[in-house]
Amino acid sequence: MSARRGSGPTMHDVGRLAEVSAMTVSRVLKNDPGVSESTRERVFAAVDRLGYRRNQTARSLRLGGSGMIGLVVTNLANPFYSRLALGVQEVATEYGFRMLLSNSAEQADREPALIDGLVDHQVEGLIVVPAGSRQQHLAGAMRHVPVVLAARPPAGLDTDCVLVEDFHGAREATACLLADGHTRIAFLGNPPALYTGAERLRGFWAAHEEVGVEPDHDLIRQGLVDAAAAERATLDLLARADRPAALFCTNNRISQGAIRALYKAGTTLPLAGFDDFDLADVLGLPLTVVSYDADEIGRQAARLLIDRLAHHDGVPPASRRVTVPTRVVRHGVPDGADGPDGATPEA
Template sequence: MQDVGKLAQVSAMTVSRVLKNDPGVSEATRERVFAAVDRLGYRRNQTARSLRLGGSGMIGLVVTNLANPFYSRLALGVQEVATEYGFRMLLSNSAEQSEREPDLIDGLVDHQVEGLIVVPAGSRQQHLAGAMRHVPVVLAARPPAGLDTDCVLVEDFHGAREATACLLSEGHTRIAFLGNPPALYTGAERLRGFWAAHEEAGVEPDSTLIRQGLVDAATAERAALDLLDRSKGPTALFCTNNRISQGAIRALYRTGTTLPLAGFDDFDLSDVLGLPLTLVSYDADEIGRQAARLLVDRLDRREGEPPAPRRVTVPTRVIRHGVPSGGPRSAPPSPA
């Protein structure tokens, strides 16, 4: 700024006022400063400025699968609140590989982020305890394991129980369960809700119709095809996330079968597929917003006594698409 000021024949302070669009600077001075900026190719070093003022002004976000629309929406929620409070967001993707996560966390801490929001890729979280010695950490979508920190969760158990209860109320007693790995909190809680709905209805789930460890649409499609090929297959399906639901829908399409499907996460075009769908919906953006608010609150309290760990739960609601089945139906013949 001193070089720009010298060329424009003004002080460095005046250069700063121009770059901040201070209305008290004359138009002639503004034009001279911008001409000098263009000539010298000046760009303000925001990182150096933030460090001088105390803190980098950045927060880090680590998600497990950026290709999943859920995490894209969560990131938008984090960014919304970060921008509101003057922070920038650095985003990293672990690709659901828990062994990659410690390096991503260390890299963000090394880049001087002031805090972290993390969706853990696995149940082992010792590396997060190490990061918490340097910056506050808030977890999203999955709870802390052996850590004293804030987290934002979804009503996984309640949503799965409610959606499964809808199928049971229609007379379905052979409901297949297509779930993500049981070691994940969401997989375990949604199976627990699925089981609880059966217990409340007085129906014993068929364990041979339960498939876990599905990681994407392709594995879900193969599992669903295997179940649909059984002589005594399911009359309805429950899926624990949007990718698994999409894989199951592909299996139904390939076999020419129409079965009611319940699952977590609404997804694009679900309302125009013409299938009987019961979907657990929630505001993924709100998960990100709540996590960012908890983190900003911890950053504001760095000089005082930190708050006790807090847990925020984002509510779910069940939405219905298509025509309810009205009871179990056999699969129609495959189309020509």
């Protein structure tokens, strides 16, 4: 067995000699406790025989390819996607890959061209946050490279994805408002065609059903695409004679628009929202935020993709779904207020 000329032995070479995948070699070299002792011994014997140097990292997973993976997000201006990209880059760098980043600007019709462009640049795999529910173009890309979806699930595709606990987080945050005695809660949401918008509305509704309260349909606003739209919708709600007693927002931009509207109206309402954001703890507002590790979404997506690349010449793994957990954090709520499952105030 010989390595590629001028490159030295690779992790793939070690795996072939040890009769394991390159990913297993990586796990052994990282002292992963989940690897059996017999496998560990075979890998180290192959390392010694080939003279493999661990500081060559997992560059070998590229197996002679471009060494690039593509990432497509929907709004790079949103801190969520910036953190997701950093998570992807962290794992990509660890395994010797470079990342090419594209931004669809939430325009589903732009996404196919971005995907085609990355494939034309010979990326070895793609991580995509779909801008819409139509994903046929991704099926075409999957004939050339593996594709992993992030933040939104596949629609008619057999591929891996990494999601957030959208339903659970929305249900828990809404339940906190209900437990505080607020029964007229407005819902400010992103487009309902988006998975996150639909799941978070479902969680909002479930929290009401669990306590026997019927949400007011007149207080539900959907299709809000940015902070400005959320601000206008909130001002409209505040102008009603029967205005809401609290607000639930489905992402950080909508929360920020709602907060700006409250400031302009010179009023304060309890607000719950998905996505933590900078300075949430010092605004002096009664805020309940659904927090999670956006970097971890990117890290998990990159690991799934690299694992698929490691199986490129063998039987690929079955499609997998990884869910990143959420937790409720409360800022500026009254003393004694407490949410479900022991969610405690953080003032």
